[in-house]
Amino acid sequence: MCAHPRTTLAQVAAHAGVSPSTASLAFSGSSRVTPDTRARVLTAAEELGYAGPDPLAASLRRGRSGIVGTFVGERLLYAFRDPVAVQLLDGISEVLGPHGVGLLLLAGDTSRPGLDKLARIPLDAAIFATCGLEDDPALELLSRRGVPLVGVEGPVADGVVLVDIDDRGGTAELARHLHDLGHRRVATIAMPLRLDGSRGPVDEARRALVHYRDVRHRMEGVFDVFGHVPVVETASNAVDEGEWAGRVLLDVPESERPTAVIAQSDVLASGVLRAAAQLGLRVPEDVSVAGFDGADLPWLHSTVLSTVVQPTDEKGRTAARAVVELLEGRRPADVSLPVTVRLGTTTGPPPVTVRS
Numbered sequence: 001m002c003a004h005p006r007t008t009l010a011q012v013a014a015h016a017g018v019s020p021s022t023a024s025l026a027f028s029g030s031s032r033v034t035p036d037t038r039a040r041v042l043t044a045a046e047e048l049g050y051a052g053p054d055p056l057a058a059s060l061r062r063g064r065s066g067i068v069g070t071f072v073g074e075r076l077l078y079a080f081r082d083p084v085a086v087q088l089l090d091g092i093s094e095v096l097g098p099h100g101v102g103l104l105l106l107a108g109d110t111s112r113p114g115l116d117k118l119a120r121i122p123l124d125a126a127i128f129a130t131c132g133l134e135d136d137p138a139l140e141l142l143s144r145r146g147v148p149l150v151g152v153e154g155p156v157a158d159g160v161v162l163v164d165i166d167d168r169g170g171t172a173e174l175a176r177h178l179h180d181l182g183h184r185r186v187a188t189i190a191m192p193l194r195l196d197g198s199r200g201p202v203d204e205a206r207r208a209l210v211h212y213r214d215v216r217h218r219m220e221g222v223f224d225v226f227g228h229v230p231v232v233e234t235a236s237n238a239v240d241e242g243e244w245a246g247r248v249l250l251d252v253p254e255s256e257r258p259t260a261v262i263a264q265s266d267v268l269a270s271g272v273l274r275a276a277a278q279l280g281l282r283v284p285e286d287v288s289v290a291g292f293d294g295a296d297l298p299w300l301h302s303t304v305l306s307t308v309v310q311p312t313d314e315k316g317r318t319a320a321r322a323v324v325e326l327l328e329g330r331r332p333a334d335v336s337l338p339v340t341v342r343l344g345t346t347t348g349p350p351p352v353t354v355r356s
Contacts, residue, residue: 007050016044027052051144052119065122068096068323069147071106071138073131073195073212073237082237082267083295084312088129088152091316099324106138115141123147125323128155129316131191132213148326150319154213161322162334163315167214167292170308170339171221171262174290177306177341178260179225181349183288187230187258188222189245189268191215191237199241200248202231218264218292230258234268242271243278250279250287259287259350266291266307270300273346284348294342304344311337 013023018037026033026041033041045052070092072085080086093103101124106112113121118138125148130136132154142149143159151160153167178186190202193210210216222229232248234241242263249258250272263269269291276283283289283303294309318335325332 007048009050012041012045012048012050015048016041049144051141052116065124066101067104067121067123068092068101069104069106069121069123069126069142071112071126071128071130071136073129073133076105076107083297084265084267084293085129087295087312088316091313091318092127092129092320093316094313095317095320096323101323112138118142119145125150125326127319127323128152128160129319130154130212131215132217134211134213148323150322150326152315152319156213161326161332163319163322164334164336165310165315165339166336167217167339168221168224170310170341171218171292172224173221173341174292174306174308175222175225175262177343178262178288178290178347181288181347183260183350184226185258185350186222186226186260186262187232187249188219189242189249189261189263189272190219190231190233191264191268192235193233197235199233199235199244202233206233207231215264222262237265237267239267239271239274242268243275244271246272246275247279250275250281254353257287260347261287261289263289263291266293266295266297266305269305269307269346270297273300273303273305283346286351288347288350290347303346304342306344306347307342308339309342310339 009023010020013020016023018041022033022037023041026038070089096103115137119141126142127150128136128139129152134155136155139155139157149160150163152163153165154162156162191212193202193206193212193215219231232245234245245268246261249261261272263272269289272289273283276287276289281287291305291307293312294307315337318337322332
């Protein structure tokens with residue numbers, strides 16, 4: 001049955017044939033409620049689409065918890081290691097901090113609390129910074145609770161304020177730059193299509209399973225210019241994964257080697273640069289490498305990566321400003337922020353042997 005945001009504990013109690021106080025004890029896990037009664041209450045709650053007592057209403061009498069949940073795309077460690085995730089969170093905290101609001105980071109993998117626990121976490125609002133994850137069960141749960149929601153690059157759903165960038169258009173512009181240079185043998189390295197640990201070449205069946213909006217759009221941007229080029233999926237957005245994927249593409253006979261590799265993040269692209277160096281390939285003379293993000297990667301030293309620059313800090317600030325407006329009772333408009341292509345030292349014409 002469809003969830004109804006106004007379903008009350010009293011309605012659940014009536015449906016289960018118990019008193020509201022007994023229903024409340026059942027949700028709290030009290031030993032004063034028999035297993036059969038608890039099961040009857042939980043079944044009634046499921047049938048009515050009731051996610052559990054609102055912790056704010058229960059403990060703060062319609063007050064504020066001062067907590068905004070921020071869902072990240074992978075493990076929590078990712079939020080502290082990935083420079084783009086760090087920038088995004090910094091932008092969010094820059095705006096929310098003066099409002100006395102704290103961030104609760106929630107992982108995108110199996111280390112996230114289960115839905116039963118998530119239903120009881122008191123949140124004023126939630127930001128989904130999950131790379132446009134489109135089938136996150138937490139989204140429906142929080143919508144049912146009436147928690148104000150903001151999506152960074154997705155998900156696109158009713159009731160979710162969207163803070164977006166043009167992933168597809170930016171990637172296509174970068175791909176056209178490589179096409180104009182003369183490249184025709186191009187491959188792309190993708191961030192995870194799903195968080196299931198898979199890595200390797202992506203076939204049509206695997207591509208149909210992608211459930212991250214930014215991953216899909218960045219692939220489509222390359223396809224718009226070059227058609228369906230080879231795609232290698234990584235298990236996570238990490239330098240080591242980019243290096244592994246780079247070796248898959250580059251450690252082959254020259255006649256099979258792509259002349260340009262477009263990675264879906266600068267972190268992955270820096271791994272490709274490492275793989276090329278280990279294989280004795282010059283960048284960009286032997287292979288061009290490009291990324292996405294415009295991240296600050298100090299370990300590249302004087303190398304300037306050709307990339308699509310996105311306004312990561314501003315994306316975080318915009319998401320946080322949307323949260324503030326929602327908490328003040330206003331509905332902000334969706335926002336699409338611009339991206340730009342920055343040409344660096346890692347792209348050039350294809351090798352002479354290929355052009356001749």
